[in-house]
Amino acid sequence: MKHMHIPTHKNLMALAIAAILLSACAVGPDYVRPVADAPAAFKENKDWKVATPQDQPLQEKWWEIYQDPQLNALVEQVNISNQNLAQAEAQFRQARALVQSARASYFPTIGANSGVTRSGSAANSSNGGRVANAYSLGLSSSWEPDLWGRISRTVEANRASAQASAADLQVAKLSAQSTLAQDYLQLRVVDMQQNLLNETVAAYQKSLQLTQNQYAVGVAAQSDVIQAQTQLKSAQAQAVDNGVLRSQLEHAIALLTGQAASSFSITPAPLVAVLPTIPVGVPSALLERRPDVIAAERLAAAANAQIGVAKAAYFPNLTLSASGGFQSSSFGDWLTVPNRIWSLGPALAATLFDGGARRAQSDQAIAAYDASVAVYKQAVLTSFQEVEDNLAALRILEQEASVQNETVAFAHRAVELILNQYKAGTVNYSSVVTAQATAFNADLAALNIRNRRFAASVSLIKALGGGWSQAELPDNAMLNDRGQDGAVKPVQK
Numbered sequence: 040m041k042h043m044h045i046p047t048h049k050n051l052m053a054l055a056i057a058a059i060l061l062s063a064c065a066v067g068p069d070y071v072r073p074v075a076d077a078p079a080a081f082k083e084n085k086d087w088k089v090a091t092p093q094d095q096p097l098q099e100k101w102w103e104i105y106q107d108p109q110l111n112a113l114v115e116q117v118n119i120s121n122q123n124l125a126q127a128e129a130q131f132r133q134a135r136a137l138v139q140s141a142r143a144s145y146f147p148t149i150g151a152n153s154g155v156t157r158s159g160s161a162a163n164s165s166n167g168g169r170v171a172n173a174y175s176l177g178l179s180s181s182w183e184p185d186l187w188g189r190i191s192r193t194v195e196a197n198r199a200s201a202q203a204s205a206a207d208l209q210v211a212k213l214s215a216q217s218t219l220a221q222d223y224l225q226l227r228v229v230d231m232q233q234n235l236l237n238e239t240v241a242a243y244q245k246s247l248q249l250t251q252n253q254y255a256v257g258v259a260a261q262s263d264v265i266q267a268q269t270q271l272k273s274a275q276a277q278a279v280d281n282g283v284l285r286s287q288l289e290h291a292i293a294l295l296t297g298q299a300a301s302s303f304s305i306t307p308a309p310l311v312a313v314l315p316t317i318p319v320g321v322p323s324a325l326l327e328r329r330p331d332v333i334a335a336e337r338l339a340a341a342a343n344a345q346i347g348v349a350k351a352a353y354f355p356n357l358t359l360s361a362s363g364g365f366q367s368s369s370f371g372d373w374l375t376v377p378n379r380i381w382s383l384g385p386a387l388a389a390t391l392f393d394g395g396a397r398r399a400q401s402d403q404a405i406a407a408y409d410a411s412v413a414v415y416k417q418a419v420l421t422s423f424q425e426v427e428d429n430l431a432a433l434r435i436l437e438q439e440a441s442v443q444n445e446t447v448a449f450a451h452r453a454v455e456l457i458l459n460q461y462k463a464g465t466v467n468y469s470s471v472v473t474a475q476a477t478a479f480n481a482d483l484a485a486l487n488i489r490n491r492r493f494a495a496s497v498s499l500i501k502a503l504g505g506g507w508s509q510a511e512l513p514d515n516a517m518l519n520d521r522g523q524d525g526a527v528k529p530v531q532k
Contacts, residue, residue, distance in 0.1 A: 065188020067347020120297025177364025355389030
């Protein structure tokens with residue numbers, strides 16, 4: 040039983056060859072990376088120390104240049120257990136699955152069907168009433184050749200989007216790593232501040248004892264004792280208050296490492312990390328090293344491919360379909376040659392009028408591409424700004440630290456001299472209080488500058504993209520292979 044007339048074998052062969060040849064044609068513009076002008080050098084790098092030839096470029100484990108074993112261990116824990124990274128990694132796998140889904144459209148779909156029905160008619164019908172069985176078994180297949188590149192442009196867009204998602208994962212990873220490093224280094228500075236406060240409390244206790252002794256022998260006034268007591272209590276209050284910031288930093292580190300704050304703690308210890316010299320390179324390198332810049336560029340590529348998808352809607356779609364099987368009213372001769380059925384033929388469909396819908400979709404795709412190019416160029420400019428900001432901060436803070444260290448030395452020398460003068464009775468106790476407060480504030484400022492220098496160095500590494508580069512993006516083979524994660528490693532849940 041033939042369901043339709045089919046073309047000759049020669050016509051079918053010619054049609055298939057034409058479809059294959061036309062499938063190589065993709066409408067829409069081919070992608071060209073948007074031009075982003077980069078300066079020849081960083082302005083703020085001019086007057087700051089530069090890396091020597093012996094200094095190695097930033098590596099993947101950039102945090103190791105601070106030479107702090109506990110920092111290294113905590114960042115590795117971030118890479119394993121941070122839940123924001125787990126989310127970003129899952130989003131990348133989702134984007135990669137969309138690539139595989141789009142690629143499936145290159146191939147025909149094949150289905151199978153089988154059925155048994157039993158039907159009957161009323162006894163008073165013209166045939167006197169009868170019951171009949173119907174047995175069917177068949178295969179069907181359909182294929183839409185990619186005549187105008189709609190499928191290839193969709194695959195292209197999804198691949199670029201998946202690469203953007205992989206870059207976004209690196210953005211999340213670098214953000215978590217740098218935040219952890221800054222929080223940990225600040226926590227160690229807070230520990231040093233606590234030591235300073237404890238030493239200050241001890242010094243003020245000695246000063247109070249001195250004034251009490253002086254008052255007992257009638258050399259000092261009671262106001263000196265009260266001033267010493269006030270100064271001591273103020274320092275003790277600051278020592279207690281310092282614990283608030285330390286606890287918050289410890290809790291933040293717990294969150295970043297994927298642990299409950301209630302069961303996480305870091306033993307107080309002095310800061311052992313060293314401030315590294317960071318190789319900066321040239322501004323144009325940021326276009327290959329910053330994951331957020333790469334993500335924006337890949338999204339621009341995806342938007343460009345979507346223009347081709349929109350353009351392909353103007354052209355007709357060709358579908359090649361075939362089916363075959365067996366159909367019989369008797370189970371005994373169901374699967375026999377006389378009961379074969381088959382059909383084969385092409386179908387061409389085109390939209391003749393849509394009220395401007397395709398034109399609007401094309402305009403929308405072009406506008407989306409223009410917007411993505413603007414986002415990319417803005418990301419490039421932002422990357423230059425962030426590097427310049429942190430280069431300036433490191434250069435200026437280095438100068439400030441040098442001056443502040445001299446201030447600390449002078450302030451402590453002044454305390455020694457004025458305290459001796461008070462013991463000799465040549466100055467009042469207010470001079471001692473002022474000198475001690477000045478020395479304490481100078482020490483505290485020096486620690487704050489130290490913290491800011493470490494924070495700026497981490498921010499500079501982040502602004503430079505860490506040790507990552509565009510070469511680590513998953514390529515087409517990695518995106519097509521379901522058994523590979525490309526450059527992405529799953530995060531433990």
